Amino acid sequence: MTDQRNGEQQLARLRAELDDIDAELLDTLRRRIDCCVRIARHKSTHEVPMMQPARIELVKGRAAEYGETHGIDTGFLENLYDLIIGETCRVEDLVMGNGTP
Secondary structure, eight states: HHHHEEEEEEHHHHHHHHHHHHHHHHHHHHHHHHHHHHHHHHHHHTOSSSSSSHHHHHHHHHHHHHHHEEEEEHHHHHHHHHHHHHHHHHHHHHHHOOHHH
């Protein structure tokens, strides 16, 4: 019975740690989107096109290198960054074309 209780407590601690990591991840995503809003405003002011393919490749390449170094599947990171970049492009487009979201 004690082993089961210890196991449940350990699982609860690990889940609490995971919840904290998830909160940090979501906050980081929010900060990334906020930064992209500022970038979109700068691009708008200076007449820079929203889409910057070279920058996208640089960011995705950096993520792939990180994955290789830290044992994270690079295909997963590519898919993740496709989603993140897609959302930030959507937000930048709104800021540059239709006002601040």
